[in-house]
Amino acid sequence: MTAQPPLTPFQQRASDAVREVQAAICAGLEAVEREAGSDARFLSDEWTRSAGGGGLTRILQGDVIEKGGVATSLVFGELTPAFAAQLPGTGTNFFATGVSLVLHPRNPFVPTVHANFRYIEHGPKRWVGGGADLTPYYFFPEDKQHFHGVWQRYCDEHPGIGDYERFREWCERYFHLKHRGEHRGVGGIFFDNVNVDEAQPGHEDRLLGFIRDGGMRFLDAYLPILQRRAGTSYGPEQRRWQELRRGRYVEFNLLYDRGTTFGLKTGGRTESILMSLPPVVQWGYCVEPDPGSPEHDLLVELRRPVPADEPSSLAH
Amino acid sequence: MTAQPPLTPFQQRASDAVREVQAAICAGLEAVEREAGSDARFLSDEWTRSAGGGGLTRILQGDVIEKGGVATSLVFGELTPAFAAQLPGTGTNFFATGVSLVLHPRNPFVPTVHANFRYIEHGPKRWVGGGADLTPYYFFPEDKQHFHGVWQRYCDEHPGIGDYERFREWCERYFHLKHRGEHRGVGGIFFDNVNVDEAQPGHEDRLLGFIRDGGMRFLDAYLPILQRRAGTSYGPEQRRWQELRRGRYVEFNLLYDRGTTFGLKTGGRTESILMSLPPVVQWGYCVEPDPGSPEHDLLVELRRPVPADEPSSLAH
Numbered sequence: 001m002t003a004q005p006p007l008t009p010f011q012q013r014a015s016d017a018v019r020e021v022q023a024a025i026c027a028g029l030e031a032v033e034r035e036a037g038s039d040a041r042f043l044s045d046e047w048t049r050s051a052g053g054g055g056l057t058r059i060l061q062g063d064v065i066e067k068g069g070v071a072t073s074l075v076f077g078e079l080t081p082a083f084a085a086q087l088p089g090t091g092t093n094f095f096a097t098g099v100s101l102v103l104h105p106r107n108p109f110v111p112t113v114h115a116n117f118r119y120i121e122h123g124p125k126r127w128v129g130g131g132a133d134l135t136p137y138y139f140f141p142e143d144k145q146h147f148h149g150v151w152q153r154y155c156d157e158h159p160g161i162g163d164y165e166r167f168r169e170w171c172e173r174y175f176h177l178k179h180r181g182e183h184r185g186v187g188g189i190f191f192d193n194v195n196v197d198e199a200q201p202g203h204e205d206r207l208l209g210f211i212r213d214g215g216m217r218f219l220d221a222y223l224p225i226l227q228r229r230a231g232t233s234y235g236p237e238q239r240r241w242q243e244l245r246r247g248r249y250v251e252f253n254l255l256y257d258r259g260t261t262f263g264l265k266t267g268g269r270t271e272s273i274l275m276s277l278p279p280v281v282q283w284g285y286c287v288e289p290d291p292g293s294p295e296h297d298l299l300v301e302l303r304r305p306v307p308a309d310e311p312s313s314l315a316h
Numbered sequence: 317m318t319a320q321p322p323l324t325p326f327q328q329r330a331s332d333a334v335r336e337v338q339a340a341i342c343a344g345l346e347a348v349e350r351e352a353g354s355d356a357r358f359l360s361d362e363w364t365r366s367a368g369g370g371g372l373t374r375i376l377q378g379d380v381i382e383k384g385g386v387a388t389s390l391v392f393g394e395l396t397p398a399f400a401a402q403l404p405g406t407g408t409n410f411f412a413t414g415v416s417l418v419l420h421p422r423n424p425f426v427p428t429v430h431a432n433f434r435y436i437e438h439g440p441k442r443w444v445g446g447g448a449d450l451t452p453y454y455f456f457p458e459d460k461q462h463f464h465g466v467w468q469r470y471c472d473e474h475p476g477i478g479d480y481e482r483f484r485e486w487c488e489r490y491f492h493l494k495h496r497g498e499h500r501g502v503g504g505i506f507f508d509n510v511n512v513d514e515a516q517p518g519h520e521d522r523l524l525g526f527i528r529d530g531g532m533r534f535l536d537a538y539l540p541i542l543q544r545r546a547g548t549s550y551g552p553e554q555r556r557w558q559e560l561r562r563g564r565y566v567e568f569n570l571l572y573d574r575g576t577t578f579g580l581k582t583g584g585r586t587e588s589i590l591m592s593l594p595p596v597v598q599w600g601y602c603v604e605p606d607p608g609s610p611e612h613d614l615l616v617e618l619r620r621p622v623p624a625d626e627p628s629s630l631a632h
Contacts, residue, residue: 043601045602059601061601067599067601069601178581179580179581179586180586243596247593250566250570250597251570251590254566254567254570254571255570255577255580261571264495264571265494265495265571270495270496271601271602274567274599275601277563277599278599279598279599279600280559280596280597280598281566281596281597281598281599282595282596282597283383283590283593283594283595283597284595285359285375285377285383285385285587285591286361286587
């Protein structure tokens with residue numbers, strides 16, 4: 001561990017906020033396991049990044065959540081000039097802290113879920129990024145509606161930062177498997193490089209509040225769906241369908257997800273990055289469910305059109 | 317299906333050769349299934365490429381080979397100028413035909429294997445590429461030795477084209493998971509953009525002979541290993557180890573393999589490209605076998621050093 005410069009007071013607050021979110025989410029999920037009669041608890045794996053910072057990876061292998069990871073990281077130091085040039089801001093010095101999670105439940109009727117909220121400083125610029133998206137194995141419109149509803153209210157309650165319609169469309173474009181012509185799931189929100197007018201007082205607090213609040217809403221967005229579906233009985237056929245669909249999750253994360261591919265190719269901590277991969281996965285050959293089956297109903301939802309590119313998002 | 321221009325006589329011979337290799341390999345693997353008392357046979361899936369050409373994907377879901385694919389393709393037409401510029405030759409017109417296979421056996425003591433042999437024309441240039449590599453779940457030095465021995469003899473018998481030392485090192489560099497610090501397996505041979513002096517008579521025949529012979533050697537390289545290991549008894553622990561290690565195979569193919577990522581991102585036939593993915597896969601978190609265990613012995617082999625870059629290979 002190299003000697004590390006002290007964080008600014010604001011950086012410390014941002015770091016505390018993501019740790020607080022992590023603790024709240026892990027506690028909520030452990031309560032779900034307890035209610036199901038399981039004594040599964042999160043493991044804690046604290047790691048240090050030699051170039052500056054580190055993280056806390058927490059892993060749950062439970063009865064309800066077959067495999068889940070909730071990770072925080074705080075990284076700072078020097079960017080390569082090539083990477084720095086792709087970001088807002090100037091210079092090569094940066095700071096980033098965030099929380100990210102992926103939960104793979106055991107019951108095929110409970111959706112997989114991902115969420116991620118991060119705060120970044122580079123040169124004089126600061127911004128936030130993140131989002132949440134839901135990946136069911138069986139499609140229930142009311143689950144999609146509930147999930148979106150939480151994130152819509154969240155965006156509406158942060159005017160000037162949150163923009164539900166824009167973030168929802170961004171999510172539709174981002175979590176899309178082009179080679180399959182399928183969305184990863186039923187969507188949610190996705191945003192990156194979002195900032196506020198830095199001339200306004202309290203602009204940093206507004207960014208941090210948005211991130212912190214996003215993390216704190218996660219359980220409201222997910223637990224009602226989990227609780228509604230976790231008691232549904234299933235057999236080997238539903239389980240096989242879930243494992244096949246999890247293959248799509250792997251394909252997305254390894255082929256397209258910027259965080260995953262960038263992290264792995266630039267020396268990030270492999271096990272923390274790949275905690276997102278499902279515990280048991282299958283690949284078949286040309287598996288296509290019968291029209292009219294519940295499995296096919298999911299595909300109809302996943303094969304919905306992709307919104308056209310938003311030209312202005314490229315300018316961020 | 318669009319009207320397609322006739323192949324040149326040599327292109328037809330190349331296409332016939334790869335189909336002949338495919339038929340021989342499939343027949344050999346079906347014989348293995350029969351000997352094991354299984355009536356599993358290869359399915360045949362013939363497909364057409366709207367821009368020119370098509371292929372025959374053959375899939376085996378057997379008792380010995382849990383999932384295997386042996387595919388041929390013949391594609392021609394126009395390259396994008398950007399892609400054409402990365403290849404030897406000039407213009408945007410191209411022709412390519414080849415055979416590729418991946419076999420995932422059920423028994424964890426039988427290695428997974430991949431092989432691929434292809435012939436390509438672009439502008440006035442023609443060349444061959446391919447190779448074969450072995451991915452065991454338990455390390456037996458004599459299996460590695462046998463596999464390499466077959467490919468060494470193959471290279472030696474094609475002087476001026478085959479170059480075992482060079483192709484072996486190329487394989488070591490290519491099938492390497494940088495983010496894991498692990499080789500995919502025990503190696504083999506890998507080569508690309510290999511050609512011969514086009515002023516010499518019979519140069520096309522020499523290239524085609526190399527490719528055809530590579531395909532025809534495959535069963536000699538693999539079947540003795542399969543037959544030696546297929547009777548080894550195993551339990552759930554060995555099976556779990558195999559499924560975890562298959563995760564590395566997925567990681568390699570989706571993160572690094574040029575054929576896979578290029579094919580998926582440029583509109584190749586998804587199910588034929590991803591026939592390489594294993595049938596059942598697991599991901600754990602920080603799974604590390606005990607020192608001295610057979611599982612750990614494999615990791616010691618896979619963590620061998622990577623040879624330094626060969627500057628001249630960049631010039632090909």
